[in-house]
Amino acid sequence: MVSLRNVSKSYGDLVAVEDVSLKIERGEYAFLIGPSGAGKTTLLGLIHHDELPSSGVVEVGSFRTDRLRRAHIPKLRRHVGFVYQDFRLIADRSVYENVALPLRVAGAPNRSIARRVNEVLLQVGLFGRLRDRASDLSGGEMQRVAIARALVNQPLLLLADEPTGNLDPETAAGIYRVLERVNVGGTAVLVATHDRAAARASGRRVLHLERGRILPDTDDRRALSDGAGERGERGDE
Numbered sequence: 469m470v471s472l473r474n475v476s477k478s479y480g481d482l483v484a485v486e487d488v489s490l491k492i493e494r495g496e497y498a499f500l501i502g503p504s505g506a507g508k509t510t511l512l513g514l515i516h517h518d519e520l521p522s523s524g525v526v527e528v529g530s531f532r533t534d535r536l537r538r539a540h541i542p543k544l545r546r547h548v549g550f551v552y553q554d555f556r557l558i559a560d561r562s563v564y565e566n567v568a569l570p571l572r573v574a575g576a577p578n579r580s581i582a583r584r585v586n587e588v589l590l591q592v593g594l595f596g597r598l599r600d601r602a603s604d605l606s607g608g609e610m611q612r613v614a615i616a617r618a619l620v621n622q623p624l625l626l627l628a629d630e631p632t633g634n635l636d637p638e639t640a641a642g643i644y645r646v647l648e649r650v651n652v653g654g655t656a657v658l659v660a661t662h663d664r665a666a667a668r669a670s671g672r673r674v675l676h677l678e679r680g681r682i683l684p685d686t687d688d689r690r691a692l693s694d695g696a697g698e699r700g701e702r703g704d705e
């Protein structure tokens with residue numbers, strides 16, 4: 469569903485991502501770990517087409533960066549939800565309005581917006597808070613709103629950038645439970661984090677990024693463990 473082939477991204481002389489090749493299958497759940505500056509956010513941004521690669525090709529479903537038309541990017545983003553490191557909520561709007569925003573932008577009718585927003589708020593455990601102002605929420609609740617907003621278009625893939633970065637361990641565990649539920653629903657999930665322990669404890673695939681490169685010996689534990697413990701459907705795209 470997602471494939472990166474020999475992807476590099478440079479900013480001037482600085483190589484943020486270097487010769488990365490990887491695939492993410494439909495319904496997969498994987499972690500992207502690495503120290504600060506390793507290139508995690510850059511890599512997620514490349515998949516989301518926030519950035520174009522300096523070389524190599526990023527493919528998401530039927531979209532590919534070497535044959536990209538600008539006009540197609542909004543359509544692609546409906547298939548890929550992004551949860552930003554800093555939430556990026558509209559502080560003075562309600563929970564409901566923050567989550568509804570991508571649907572309003574897409575021109576959905578009010579009735580279907582209401583149905584879908586209620587559904588995702590239920591999914592992230594915030595149904596009772598829909599009228600609250602975003603700025604009145606705790607960090608963990610803001611993160612849930614950001615996840616709900618990223619899910620509202622029913623994406624095939626959810627990218628979460630350091631979703632537990634500023635949360636206490638218990639709240640962080642709650643966010644991971646939400647992401648697990650999202651994945652059980654069939655959405656592929658890629659989580660970027662410093663939290664090596666959480667990634668390892670999850671038993672999921674762990675991609676280890678170091679100075680822009682995926683360390684080959686840590687990539688794809690399926691190669692080492694014949695797929696035991698993997699969940700989710702596989703599909704060709």
Ligand SMILES: Nc1ncnc2c1ncn2[C@@H]1O[C@H](COP(=O)(O)OP(=O)(O)OP(=O)(O)O)[C@@H](O)[C@H]1O
Nearest residue numbers: 479482483484502503504505506507508509510511
């Ligand atoms: N827009 C940009 N312009 C210039 N340099 C950039 C830009 N974005 C990222 N970089 C550089 O690319 C490298 C990788 O940055 P990136 O933000 O992807 O790392 P990260 O792994 O997400 O780090 P963190 O864990 O601190 O969020 C860093 O050296 C960063 O300074």
Ligand SMILES: [Mg+2]
Nearest residue numbers: 508509553629
């Ligand atoms: Mg980052």
